[in-house]
Amino acid sequence: MTTMRGKAWKFGDNISTDHIAPGRLFHLRSNLPELAKHVLEDARPEFASSMAPRDFVVGGGNFGLGSSREHAPTIIKIAGVSAVLAKSFARIFFRNCINVGLPAIICDTDKIDEGDELEVDLSQGKVINHTKKIELSFPPLPPVMTRILQEGGLANYIQNYGDFKLE
Amino acid sequence: MGKTLAEKIIGEHVGREVIAGEIAVTPVDVCLVQDGTGPLAINQLRKINLERAASPQSTVLFIDHASPSPRKELSNDHNTLRQFARKTGCHVSEVGDGVCHQVINECYVKPGDIVIGADSHTCTSGALGALGTGMGSTDVAIGIALGKTWLRVPESYRIVVHGHFQPGVYAKDLILHIIGMIGADGATYKSMEFCGETVENMGMTERLTLSNMAVEAGAKCGLIFADEKTRAFLIEHGRGDSYRELRVDEDATYERTFEIDASKILPTISFPHTVDNTRTIEDKDCRSVKIDQVYIGTCTNGRLEDLRIAAQILKGKRRHSDTRLIVVPASRRIYQQALEDGILAILNEAGAAILSPGCGPCVGIHQGILGDGEACLSTQNRNFKGRMGNPNAFIYLASPATAAATAIKGRLADPREVIG
Numbered sequence: 001m002t003t004m005r006g007k008a009w010k011f012g013d014n015i016s017t018d019h020i021a022p023g024r025l026f027h028l029r030s031n032l033p034e035l036a037k038h039v040l041e042d043a044r045p046e047f048a049s050s051m052a053p054r055d056f057v058v059g060g061g062n063f064g065l066g067s068s069r070e071h072a073p074t075i076i077k078i079a080g081v082s083a084v085l086a087k088s089f090a091r092i093f094f095r096n097c098i099n100v101g102l103p104a105i106i107c108d109t110d111k112i113d114e115g116d117e118l119e120v121d122l123s124q125g126k127v128i129n130h131t132k133k134i135e136l137s138f139p140p141l142p143p144v145m146t147r148i149l150q151e152g153g154l155a156n157y158i159q160n161y162g163d164f165k166l167e
Numbered sequence: 168m169g170k171t172l173a174e175k176i177i178g179e180h181v182g183r184e185v186i187a188g189e190i191a192v193t194p195v196d197v198c199l200v201q202d203g204t205g206p207l208a209i210n211q212l213r214k215i216n217l218e219r220a221a222s223p224q225s226t227v228l229f230i231d232h233a234s235p236s237p238r239k240e241l242s243n244d245h246n247t248l249r250q251f252a253r254k255t256g257c258h259v260s261e262v263g264d265g266v267c268h269q270v271i272n273e274c275y276v277k278p279g280d281i282v283i284g285a286d287s288h289t290c291t292s293g294a295l296g297a298l299g300t301g302m303g304s305t306d307v308a309i310g311i312a313l314g315k316t317w318l319r320v321p322e323s324y325r326i327v328v329h330g331h332f333q334p335g336v337y338a339k340d341l342i343l344h345i346i347g348m349i350g351a352d353g354a355t356y357k358s359m360e361f362c363g364e365t366v367e368n369m370g371m372t373e374r375l376t377l378s379n380m381a382v383e384a385g386a387k388c389g390l391i392f393a394d395e396k397t398r399a400f401l402i403e404h405g406r407g408d409s410y411r412e413l414r415v416d417e418d419a420t421y422e423r424t425f426e427i428d429a430s431k432i433l434p435t436i437s438f439p440h441t442v443d444n445t446r447t448i449e450d451k452d453c454r455s456v457k458i459d460q461v462y463i464g465t466c467t468n469g470r471l472e473d474l475r476i477a478a479q480i481l482k483g484k485r486r487h488s489d490t491r492l493i494v495v496p497a498s499r500r501i502y503q504q505a506l507e508d509g510i511l512a513i514l515n516e517a518g519a520a521i522l523s524p525g526c527g528p529c530v531g532i533h534q535g536i537l538g539d540g541e542a543c544l545s546t547q548n549r550n551f552k553g554r555m556g557n558p559n560a561f562i563y564l565a566s567p568a569t570a571a572a573t574a575i576k577g578r579l580a581d582p583r584e585v586i587g
Contacts (some may be wrong), residue, residue, distance in 0.1 A: 006222060011174075014351060014441055016551040016552070018531075018551040018552065018553045019553065021552070022531065022553045022556075022558070023530045023531030023532055023553070023554065023555075023556060024531050024532070024536070024553065024556045024557070026203060026232070026233060026241065026530070026531075026532045027233075027238045027240040027241055027532075028240070028470050029206065029207065029244070030206050030207075030210075030240065030244055030247075031240070042552055042553040042558040044574055045550065056549070061352060062351060062352035062355070062385065065351060065352070065385065065551075066287065066549060067286075068204060068284075068285055068286050068287040068288050068301040068302060068303055068304075069204060069303075070204065070207060070285075070303035070304040070305060071205060071207065074207075088352060088355065090355065090385055091355055091356050091385060091387055092287055092301050092302060092303060092354070092382075093356050093539075095303065095306065096302075096306075097307060097563070099303055100305070101301075105357045118517070125212035132529065142190055142319070144190060144317055153210045154305045154306065154309060155214055155215050155305055155308075155309075156215075158215060158217070158240060158313075159215040159216075159217075164192045164316075164317045166190055166191075166316070166317070
C-alpha cells in the first residue's frame with residue numbers, strides 16, 4: 001500500500017465537492033457503488049468510465065472545497081483511484097480523505113501532465129513522474145493521521161485503538 | 168501569553184494552555200449531522216459496533232437538506248436518523264423545523280462551546296463565540312459516540328471592521344467582499360476572528376451571516392466575541408443562563424490582520440462559479456444580467472431580519488414576470504414570527520413561493536432546481552457549478568436586499584435604487 005503506480009488524470013483549481021459528488025445525486029448517497037459511477041462527473045464527464053484502477057486524480061489548488069460530504073473522497077476511493085494529488089486541499093476534504101483511507105498528497109502538480117505515469121511512495125514521501133523522469137517530494141502527515149491512514153480509515157482506527165492516539 | 172478565541176476555547180476544553188499548531192484531543196459539547204451526512208455517520212458506527220451517543224441531549228440529527236423528502240431513497244435515509252435517535256436518545260429536528268445551523272444556535276450552542284457538525288457551515292456557531300467546525304461523517308460519528316475529537320489548534324486571522332455601512336449594504340456584502348479579497352482558500356486551516364466597532368454594533372442576524380461564510384475562505388472557524396448582543400439572543404431564545412462573556416486577549420498573536428472600512432463596501436455579488444469571484448453592483452459586468460430565479464433563505468440569510476429587509480423592498484410591488492421568487496425561512500420560529508409580523512403576507516402578495524423551513528433549493532436536491540442555461544440570484548453561501556442541481560446553470564450570490572431588488576427588476580439590481 002505504500003507504493004502505488006498509475007496514470008495521472010488532471011483537474012484544475014477549485015474542484016469542489018459538487019464536482020465530485022453533486023447534490024442532484026443526493027439520493028444515491030446510501031448507494032455508494034452507484035454514486036461512484038458518477039465520480040467527478042461535473043468536472044470531467046468521461047472520467048468515471050475511462051479511468052483505470054490505481055490511476056491518480058491530480059488537481060490544482062484548493063482541491064475539494066465546499067461541502068463536508070465524506071461521500072466525495074469515499075467514491076473517489078471506491079472508483080479505484082490510488083491517491084489524490086494537489087497543490088493544496090480544502091481542510092475538510094483533506095481530513096475526510098485520510099478518514100476514508102485515501103492518500104491525499106500535497107505536491108507541485110504543475111510538474112505533472114495528463115497521462116503521465118506516476119509512482120507514489122508514501123513512506124518515502126515522494127512522487128516519481130516516470131514520464132518526465134523527475135521526482136517530487138511531499139511533507140509527512142501528523143502522526144495521528146498517518147496511523148489513521150495506515151489503518152485504512154478512522155472507523156477501523158477507532159475499532160482497533162478504541163481512542164485517539166496522538167503520538 | 169495572550170490567547171486568540173480559538174486558543175482560549177480549545178485550551179479550556181483540554182485543561183491546559185494550547186498554542187496554534189499543536190494537535191489536541193478535546194471533548195466536544197454539541198454534535199450535529201444532517202440528512203445528507205447522518206446516514207453515513209450512523210452506518211460507520213454500526214460497522215464498528217459503536218452505535219451510541221456520549222451526550223444524546225446535545226447531539227442533534229437534522230432533517231433539513233431534503234425536507235420534506237422528494238424521493239423514497241431519501242425517506243429511507245430519514246428513517247435511519249429517526250431509528251438511531253430512538254435507540255440512543257439523540258434529538259431529531261424534523262421536517263419543517265429548519266436549517267441545522269439556525270436551529271442549533273437557537274436551541275443548543277452557548278459561548279465557549281466546541282461544536283462539530285457533519286456540515287461545512289457548522290462554523291456558523293462562531294457568531295455565538297463557539298468554536299463550530301465542519302467535519303466529515305466519520306469524524307462526527309466518532310465525536311457522537313466518544314464525546315471527543317482531535318483538532319489542530321489553528322492559527323488565527325483577525326478581521327477588524329470599522330465604520331458604518333451605507334444604506335443598502337449589509338453583513339453579506341461585507342463577507343463577500345472579504346472572500347473576494349482573500350480568496351476561496353485565503354484562510355484555509357485558519358480561525359477567522361471578526362472584531363471592530365462594526366461587528367460590535369451588529370446584531371446576531373448579521374454576525375451569523377459573517378461566521379457562516381468563514382468556510383468559503385477555507386477557514387476552520389469564524390469566531391466572534393460573546394457580548395451583550397449574544398446575551399440578548401440567548402435570552403430571546405429562553406437560554407439566558409447559558410450566556411458568558413468571551414473576549415480575545417489584547418496581546419493575542421494573530422498570523423495576519425486585515426483592516427476593513429465598512430463605509431467603503433458596496434452591494435457585492437459573487438459571480439459563477441466560485442464565491443471569491445466577486446463584483447460590486449457598480450461593476451459593468453452587473454449590467455443586464457437576466458435572472459430567472461431569486462432565492463431568499465438558507466443558513467446564511469434566511470433569518471427574520473433578512474426576510475424583513477426583503478419585505479420592505481417588495482412591499483406593494485411584484486416580482487418581475489420572468490423571474491420566480493422562492494422564500495424559505497431558516498427555522499420554524501422565524502417562520503412563525505414572519506407570519507405574525509405580516510412579512511410573509513407581503514412576500515406572498517409580491518409573488519413569492521414560500522416554502523417550509525429547511526435548506527430549500529440551495530443544495531440542488533429539490534424545491535427549485537435550475538433549468539439549462541438559467542441564472543439564479545441566491546442569498547445562500549455557495550455558487551459552485553452544479554450546486555443547485557444543474558451543472559449547466561449559473562448562480563450569483565448576494566444579500567437579501569439585492570435579491571429583493573433583483574426579483575423586481577428581473578436582472579441583477581442595485582438595492583439602493585429601490586430603497587425608499
